[in-house]
Amino acid sequence: MSSSSSIFAARKRRLDEIDALVSDTFKAPAPAPAAPADAADAAEEKPLFVPRRQRDPLHRGVLAGSSLGALARAEADAAPRQSVFNREVEEEKPVSTRRADIFVELLAKQKEEELNPITEEERRRLEDEALLKQIEARKPLQAGREFADGIVYTEPLRVTAWQPPRFLRELSMEDRRKIWRSYHAQVRGDDVPAPARRYEYLKFPTPIMDVLRKRGIKAPLTIQAIALPIVMSGRDMIGIAATGQGKTLAFALPMVALAMEAEIRLPFVRGEGPHALCIVPSKELATQIYDNCEEFCKALVASGRYPQLRSLLCIGGINMNEQMDALNRGVHIVVATPGRLKDMLHRRRLNLDSCRMLVMDEADRMLDPTGFEEDVREIVSYFRGQRQTLLFSATMPPTVGTFAQSSLVRPVVVNVTKSSIANSNISQEVHYVPQVQKTTRLMDVLDTTPPPVLVFAQNKRDVNDIHEYLLARGVAVDSIHGDRSSEERTNAVRRFRAGDIDILVATDVMSKGLDFPNIQHVINFDMPDCIENYIHRIGRTGRGGNSGVASTFINDECDRNVLADLSVLLYQAKQPGNLYLDQICMELGIDVPRVVAEMESADAAGDASGADGDLLGRGGGCVFCGGRGHTANNCPKMLKEARRVMASARASDMSGGGGF
């Protein structure tokens, strides 16, 4: 197929999808039960109740940065600004009609493009630019008081008195750049502290050094060597490093150090704290980080030379009454998932009045408008003073990274993934497996490596089916997904960690941040719906310098754009290709070697330009999900989100409330 006809075919498909969405929107809701005559009269007199969030055109663009968001925002911007006291009364259009307007406009725009084509490249550039503008225009994360008083911080907050040893302080900027280059790291920001090649340079107390030694940790890994001096100096930071590269210590150690220094300076009285807050997307990850911090806190107090530090695990499913003692005495460190933390803040069981460090691990998920952004906004609104903000992740799509940067104070961005975002310790295999043969093929692939093995599937039902299938064959297996109780999830993780089971089957709930000792093999029973999740999933193996295998089943049911992303990723990571992936790329008109060459030359140009390049990958690929085999125009994640937003809008229209 020629490339222009394949582009046309792709466009046609997209038009069809949009047509389907539009016709879905117009679909009449199920007829309501007939109302009594007088009730019907009353309904005619009173305007229908429309929730406030639905009245606000911005909320219809909850999918910030999407075409939907763009159109909704454009609509909001175009509207004349009116004083609260001098407001024209406008006839309110029914919500569903307004939403339909957006789609009609979107459709018209697409059709016009069909009639007056611009070059593919030009169109992509314009769309990406518009998308990034939308993201940049998003309100930064702010505490309530900052918002009310218009406070803008311009200088970083010195949260500890720590300073680097003199010889590091005196290193010239040029020498610092040389060291970063020797680490293959890209570092951007002004006046960035020099990296520390040894833990001794970081001056952590002896009990902390003893714990590191006990864990077999001798020298800082790259992200730790670069990030720790930056974080300890009080700078806001975005740290991007491939999975399993030791990001946790880069923020856990400073959290403990900050809490320790604060407690020594001014001991807590009842009900105070925390000094440091870490929020993450899953309970399992929160537990893992909490355990990490606890080990350091316990070692400090056990030495008899340091005061006791109390940390709190704040996740759903945990009985907070059991932690009342710690809460009453004041907690120094809180590790939380957003839902439970919001609840604790609402009920004033916890406050952030003295919190000076905010950490988000898996930050792209935390700040993604389709993830936890709204929750994070609410949590940040509880802060009462300036804080140091640290964002860590293995992936950072440009839209999220750009927004994140806008919410930090003179941030330093550290990217140690270089051009290859896939972890090179992982051997990646891709198998074409028809849907009906997947389970039998799973047994074959399982036989190729020793346990422990993690199997990922997209749907909870598939996870249950695989679990039962393996159990029936006498395999020591357990499973995790969102519908299993907290207790079942905790047990499964504990048994897998302890080696009581060989195989854990899970949805993506387990794909981010979890660190199991020495996983040999990750099997993707299906291809995830975006390339970021693929990177996180396979990153459960090949961690901390170990090697591992990742096997992925693909077939005609997979999203072709995600397969194109995978093809680029494999080529970039110098992994064996796959004929089926090659064929997909050919059909989509994607020249994989050229895409990779362009990415590498953009990286090289960034390196050569020194301190002011862009580390958030805006040089190519999809600005919405970071995939390199497609652009925002045909981003599967965006399309999926559009469908989700439409479905929830329909549901709320039908129930008469809720909003997005």
Ligand SMILES: Nc1ncnc2c1ncn2[C@@H]1O[C@H](COP(=O)(O)OP(=O)(O)OP(=O)(O)O)[C@@H](O)[C@H]1O
């Ligand atoms: N300096 C070090 N030397 C050796 N091993 C280390 C070092 N630092 C961390 N590790 C080990 O590396 C493994 C991965 O660390 P960690 O979980 O922090 O990775 P990560 O970058 O956060 O990964 P992910 O992106 O998946 O969350 C852990 O088992 C950890 O104990």
